[in-house]
Amino acid sequence: MQAENDSAADPRREAILAAAAELFFSHGFAATSIDAIIERSGGSKRTIYALFGSKQGLCEALIRENSERIFGSERLDDPTLSLEESLLRFARELLRLFLRPDTAGMYRLVVAEALRVPALAESYMRIGPGRARAWLAGRLERARDELGEIDATRAANQFLGLVRSDVYYETVLGLRDPLSEAEVDTMAADAVRVFLHGVRRG
Amino acid sequence: MQAENDSAADPRREAILAAAAELFFSHGFAATSIDAIIERSGGSKRTIYALFGSKQGLCEALIRENSERIFGSERLDDPTLSLEESLLRFARELLRLFLRPDTAGMYRLVVAEALRVPALAESYMRIGPGRARAWLAGRLERARDELGEIDATRAANQFLGLVRSDVYYETVLGLRDPLSEAEVDTMAADAVRVFLHGVRRG
DNA sequence: CTCCTATGGTAATGTGCATTACCAAGTCAA
């Protein structure tokens, strides 16, 4: 009936979410005031409470919709590619994605609120990283002839860890500058190489 | 002169830090009040302000000293072991450590405060995970005859990611129950196997 | 004993901020 695209359906809503994203992601939940959000988005507090119910509700909506927006862009389906090429593209995409400031910012936010609002962490995982992992596990499953009898889920977990390595850790803690494209390529290639050799021989 | 052990030197100080740890780690910085800490530790607010200056100061001291306590227990030096056995023990130790609730709780705290107080993330990394990584890089460096000409730092990063895999991610988000000892062993063994085969052939 | 500093207990103090209330426009349908 009315669902539409969910984006740009209501410009006021979008403006508020955009302002909230900027502030929540860079300052955290507690340190961001409703007034600061309004000051940046225009409009009135009344609107925020009409649309989201509370500050917490706004935060939840933000995380839910931004997970969609950030992680929804993965275009992973390409059945013609070799396993190696497939993993390579996936790794590069993943690194670029994870190292974007808004992705890291959202992760910080989810981590900080994880214990207070468990459902939020769950939906973040389901909409975001979990989707990538599910795709990866499926792709590895389909490569049994090349990889032998492996536990696809466990292998997917390992691959994700290998790609993130310690770099994501440092990025989240704000200890590292963004990677250059060349570094992304090198890291992705290294991860794929170690993974494929390691798993094939394992 | 007076330094002593730094622990039990001042029972009042220790009591406050212990209570603060419990509350900060499980509820986060903002959601923990000074009154709640005092209620749990006994004593008076005056003492907190005398010892730590402010709530922020208490939090910083907590993270600094707990990094020491949590990560300081690694006993990694054992020059008689083979590379594989060495990595295996390291991986197991790391998994057990990372999956302890207090370790995950402290990570959440550091992540949440990372942008507000960058020095805190830096010292956490230096005292904690960075130390393990440095040891690992050194160990890999000493295994050049077995591994060939590798970039030890990059390999260490990969190994750490491989060990943590996605499990740490989920633990931090509160989406996973603690691992059993058997699971720890299996995961450690898998990680080492993939890593060694992958790097040797790389 | 006596002063002095530190401590526990408790009561201010002040502030920041989420949430609500109110009012003056605007908007849209009939």
Place this chain on the structure above:
DNA sequence: TTGACTTGGTAATGCACATTACCATAGGAG
């Protein structure tokens, strides 16, 4: 045009809590 409804703007309201002040007491030094 009118009237129900929504929105912007701004000013309450109320609360939670960090920080400080005050007081009574206890132990340590002289």
